[in-house]
Amino acid sequence: MSGFPTVNGIEVLLQAPDGYVVDLANPQRNGEHGAYWAYGIGTFLAVLFLAQRLFVRVVVGSGLQIDDVFVILSMICSQATQIILIYEFAAAIEGVHGWELSITKYKRFLLLSWIGPWVYVLCGSFAKLSLLVVYLRLSPGGWFKTWSWVAVGMVVLHTIVLVFLMVFSCTPVSKSWDITIPATEGSCINVVALYFATAIANIITDVMVMVLPIPLIMCLHMPKWQKIGVIALFGFASATVVTSIVRCAALPALLNNNDQTWAISQASLWAIIEANLVIICASMTTLKKFFNCVAPGLLLGSSGAKSSQGPTHNPPTISKLTSRRTDRYAKFGDDTELYPIGNQTEVNAGQSDRSETGSWDMNGRMEDGSSEKGIVQKTVVRVSYGKT
Template sequence: MATATSTWPPALIPAPTGYVVNFDHPQRKGEVAGYWVFGVGMVLSFSFLSMRIYTKTVLARMFGLEDACLCIAWCFGIATQSILVHLWLTKSSGVHAWEMTIPRFNYFSVLIMSASVLYVPCLGLAKFSLLLFYYKLSPLQWFKIAVYIVMFVVIGYSFAIIFALIFPCRPIAKNWDVLITEGTCINRTIIYIMTAVVNVATDLTLLTLPIPMIVRLQMPRIQKIGLVAMFTLGSLTCVTSIIRLVVIIPSLTDLDQTWALSIPCIWIVVEANLVIICGSLPVLRLFFRHVSPKFIGESS
């Protein structure tokens, strides 16, 4: 009768029957794609953010709170992505749990929790930056009130999620140490799912909020087309949020989490860079008019 392959040192879960465990050269998943997405995304997000900073400080001389928020969001995004890349580099993510020692799994758990905590202000500050931009778009009272409400929601759920991610267990270390058997934890799967759901909901809100105002604006058709194109590009963040939600739900209930979470981590890297790129779009018209005035034209 066949039995599951035994391992030494002990792994978190037993390997499937007949699987030859190799701690030194484990089977890998997603790390190469993760490196490429991180490298390309970091270059693009840094380039777009640099163009925004140059535009607001040198050309417009109006560097404001919304710009500072986006810069800080980029820093949190880089910190989040650096942790995920480190997990791939150290064979702590994208590796089967049965080819990982218990101390290594605890290391994976504490870094995933840290990345999750850092990612919340990345998204929250990027959205807050866009809301500050929205606030300046129109003097209409109903629009300003709507922006204030969404700001309050973004700030409130960001703090709530950070608290829930750090303190889901008593004792706190039970959140990442599987050797601690005493104590209790709330359903952490629900926390991660709700985080993704709320992000999708706020992304959709940010996408649709200015549409009624744009429709009423008296401006040349070419400018309206440009605005619609900008918001269409902005909708990519909604798409990535939805994809991340779809891929993360089954992975959270998978016993082999170190393997299953590798693909959702790639989508986090995509989204972290995309929110910075899309957040930089609204002010780049002035930049491109400056570097290529004949192509852009004064009426753009």
């Protein structure tokens, strides 16, 4: 005998409470409909956002880049995770009480619960790496690039550690899903504690990726409405932090609960929501370019009008000669928001009937300003003089 209770000759996971009428054909459900709605709506939006990103890159831009590949990999892992969870709900092996779950179904639950978490970790990590690759293109050097590489290292390291612990959570590995292995044979780590570690690591890296570009955003020279849009973009990106916190708050219910197939449903629901949000957030960086292409009148700003009018002030006299140093960052542009370019010095000299403009890099080479679009750091000296 295996020691499991039986209902109508079928072994079930747990003994039903006194007075509870077990119905294996129609068990009581928890979180099923919410999971279906979250998957349907979330996947629809995630596909739309990813489609516009790929449209911008392939049709409007110069083709896919490494950050796009990371987003696509994230989408694959996102869908794999969600399909596993939706199957568990549909097959009544999750969101049901243990006393209405046959041992045969419980074995499937354990196997899928071993696969799903580490695929889910890869989903979030690929999305973060996509954003960090964009960050690495923002500046040719300095503190920002250094910290971007630090962030990449942290994401890669925590991903490797978590995936390793999840795959090898039991010794032998098959003990993770094979309940026929005696309890005295081999060992397993606390899986719920590992879920906590995963959620906390996601929160830390999400906050790090979200906060890292804020100093650069504050230095952007762009119209106020565009700054508001950038702030809103990063504010929406913080939604994944919120879902990670909520999912983490749902995990304590699993610590001392033998009926885990019932209690885990709320954490799974938030995992579905978060798996779609990471794709949406990672695909938002191309929205401006997309709307400029398909609906150019929708995002009209003041910058274009100002640039078309040209300067309206009179040039200062030589007695008003000034020299100043400015640090500028290019505003959000075509495919990604900011692009790298070296330091340069620009000198403009004007006369009533002649003007000359030149641009040199810091090594004295003549530049045409069209090599790469990006973060620009320049020194400007303007001289105006008239004939006597």
